Amino acid sequence: MSCGIVAYVGARKALPIIFDTLKRLEYRGYDSAGVALLEDKRIFLAKQKGKIKDLEDGLKSENILSGIGIGHTRWATHGRPSDFNAHPHLDCSGKIAVVHNGIIENYNELREELRSRGHNFRSETDTEVIPHLLEEFYQGDPLQALQKAISRLRGSYAIAAIFTGWDKVFFARKDSPLIIGIGEGENFLASDIPAVLPYTKRVIVLEDGDTGFVSSAEYAIFQGDRKIERKIMEVPWDQQAAERGGFEHFMIKEILEQEQSIRDTLRGRIKEDGVVELSEELAPLADKISQLGRIFIVACGTAFYAGMAGKYFLESLLDIPVEIDIASEFRYRAVPVREGDWLILVSQSGETADTLAALRDMKKRGLSTVGIVNAVGSSIAREADVTLYTRAGPEICVASTKAYTAQVTVFYLLGLYLAKLLKGMDIRPLGKELLTIPQKVAQVLAKREEVERMAEELYKERDFFFIGRGMDWGVALEGALKLKEISYLRAEAFAAGELKHGPLALIYEGVPVIAVVTQEALRDKTISNIEEVWARGARVIGILREGDPLEKELALSFTIPNTIDYFTSPLAVIPLQMLAYYISRKLGREIDQPRNLAKSVTVE
Numbered sequence: 001m002s003c004g005i006v007a008y009v010g011a012r013k014a015l016p017i018i019f020d021t022l023k024r025l026e027y028r029g030y031d032s033a034g035v036a037l038l039e040d041k042r043i044f045l046a047k048q049k050g051k052i053k054d055l056e057d058g059l060k061s062e063n064i065l066s067g068i069g070i071g072h073t074r075w076a077t078h079g080r081p082s083d084f085n086a087h088p089h090l091d092c093s094g095k096i097a098v099v100h101n102g103i104i105e106n107y108n109e110l111r112e113e114l115r116s117r118g119h120n121f122r123s124e125t126d127t128e129v130i131p132h133l134l135e136e137f138y139q140g141d142p143l144q145a146l147q148k149a150i151s152r153l154r155g156s157y158a159i160a161a162i163f164t165g166w167d168k169v170f171f172a173r174k175d176s177p178l179i180i181g182i183g184e185g186e187n188f189l190a191s192d193i194p195a196v197l198p199y200t201k202r203v204i205v206l207e208d209g210d211t212g213f214v215s216s217a218e219y220a221i222f223q224g225d226r227k228i229e230r231k232i233m234e235v236p237w238d239q240q241a242a243e244r245g246g247f248e249h250f251m252i253k254e255i256l257e258q259e260q261s262i263r264d265t266l267r268g269r270i271k272e273d274g275v276v277e278l279s280e281e282l283a284p285l286a287d288k289i290s291q292l293g294r295i296f297i298v299a300c301g302t303a304f305y306a307g308m309a310g311k312y313f314l315e316s317l318l319d320i321p322v323e324i325d326i327a328s329e330f331r332y333r334a335v336p337v338r339e340g341d342w343l344i345l346v347s348q349s350g351e352t353a354d355t356l357a358a359l360r361d362m363k364k365r366g367l368s369t370v371g372i373v374n375a376v377g378s379s380i381a382r383e384a385d386v387t388l389y390t391r392a393g394p395e396i397c398v399a400s401t402k403a404y405t406a407q408v409t410v411f412y413l414l415g416l417y418l419a420k421l422l423k424g425m426d427i428r429p430l431g432k433e434l435l436t437i438p439q440k441v442a443q444v445l446a447k448r449e450e451v452e453r454m455a456e457e458l459y460k461e462r463d464f465f466f467i468g469r470g471m472d473w474g475v476a477l478e479g480a481l482k483l484k485e486i487s488y489l490r491a492e493a494f495a496a497g498e499l500k501h502g503p504l505a506l507i508y509e510g511v512p513v514i515a516v517v518t519q520e521a522l523r524d525k526t527i528s529n530i531e532e533v534w535a536r537g538a539r540v541i542g543i544l545r546e547g548d549p550l551e552k553e554l555a556l557s558f559t560i561p562n563t564i565d566y567f568t569s570p571l572a573v574i575p576l577q578m579l580a581y582y583i584s585r586k587l588g589r590e591i592d593q594p595r596n597l598a599k600s601v602t603v604e
């Protein structure tokens with residue numbers, strides 16, 4: 001989902017410019033790269049697994065004068081990183097080349113249909129159906145062929161395509177970003193603004209349904225067959241700021257991406273009627289599902305807190321014991337293992353040493369292993385029997401935000417899928433409710449000024465306590481971790497019911513206590529815990545459901561849209577992510593790269 005595509009049409013040699021613009025998309029993460037250039041009546045294609053630099057070095061001896069080309073950096077979602085899976089992809093004739101960012105949900109059926117009509121596929125990717133569709137629809141008008149081809153696609157795409165005999169690059173955009181860069185006697189396409197900044201600050205941000213072309217002298221944008229105009233934006237950013245999408249930090253950019261990252265994680269895995277479909281992804285364990293007896297969830301840090309949401313959800317739906325443990329403990333304790341035990345490893349990077357070690361140890365003992373991983377092709381993803389990828393895209397900020405909500409989302413999908421398979425449960429009502437979560441996330445994100453004002457009132461405090469019950473306890477733990485790791489303030493979370501067993505001694509006049517109160521079933525109990533800290537002078541900040549009367553009684557609170565108890569975690573965590581961000585920003589902290597921490601802890 002966070003591949004990068006670029007295109008150049010102009011009087012200069014395209015190849016060096018394509019490499020340079022691709023390198024400016026490197027921060028998005030990638031595992032392979034490729035270029036295709038138009039040379040008179042043929043297409044020059046070069047692509048391989050690995051770094052852009054390696055590809056560039058391999059072409060040093062080539063003297064390609066072409067001024068028209070497309071390029072791609074791939075962050076694999078379908079098909080492992082490899083030379084043949086790298087983009088661009090060609091049609092059978094080799095006269096059409098395509099690069100794509102996005103996910104084609106119906107690629108399997110399209111591939112079968114095209115194969116039945118004699119098309120040969122050379123890759124495992126979803127993208128490759130596009131050039132073959134173009135080949136079928138092309139009758140002399142590339143743009144018309146592209147418009148017909150995308151009418152067959154379900155999913156998300158930013159596409160750039162070249163056709164021999166045409167000195168233009170054709171594009172289409174839906175749900176994946178694509179911009180036009182407007183130069184002098186040259187024009188560009190790119191997934192993101194940073195790619196073109198050294199060449200032009202004049203860009204057009206394309207919108208869903210836009211198709212069209214760029215040539216050296218002009219560009220044209222269509223909605224359907226109607227030619228339209230779009231505003232040309234003068235980009236005010238420098239390169240660094242542009243990589244953060246103009247935001248001050250990657251952290252706030254990634255927090256605000258969570259509607260899209262959850263939508264992408266759900267995409268193609270849940271139908272509009274709420275039915276969840278994971279059979280293809282879980283195929284290697286298909287014959288093990290019926291004997292599933294117990295689940296271990298093992299992870300570190302934020303991934304562990306996502307696992308807590310998974311534990312509560314899976315246990316309640318499947319009536320199966322779900323044990324959860326932090327990897328650094330799990331791997332050194334004498335874990336009794338039984339036939340039918342599964343191990344689920346949660347890891348954004350897929351390289352965390354303790355989590356990877358737990359995987360290796362338990363695989364040797366015969367457990368079925370499932371990875372919930374963000375980085376495609378990472379060690380955990382490669383070594384687990386099955387990997388259910390989160391599709392949050394690269395998470396640059398050390399403090400994990402969008403990966404957490406995507407991990408919780410994968411647990412929801414897994415729980416619903418297994419509930420239907422193992423318990424015969426009609427999961428459609430829950431599935432339909434799950435489909436409303438991205439929009440509810442958007443509603444929460446839209447209220448970020450409320451959290452910024454809350455941070456104004458709290459940033460001078462020196463201690464913060466977070467409390468919650470049930471799934472809210474996991475959210476409280478994650479909120480405390482976010483705050484401590486970027487603000488360096490003392491932030492601690494407790495199961496609300498534990499206060500009177502000791503932590504209450506820490507409460508003093510005015511200390512902020514953030515109470516996460518979204519579990520209807522446990523609300524009264526949590527309220528009594530709030531009263532315990534209130535009575536001792538704490539300043540209680542509520543993370544509440546819309547309409548909770550408690551809002552009127554608390555000086556500070558933030559409300560989230562209503563949903564069922566299970567699904568509140570991705571909503572309730574966001575104000576805590578933003579609170580950590582705005583408090584740390586007020587304190588002038590580094591934020592994206594906090595002291596002492598690394599994004600991926602590949603050592604014990």
Ligand code: AGP
Pocket residue numbers: 300301302303346347348349350351352355398399400401481482485598599600601
């Ligand atoms: C979370 O904000 C931290 N960066 C850290 O706890 C992180 O979640 C932990 O190191 C696990 O990383 P992983 O998901 O890549 O395995």
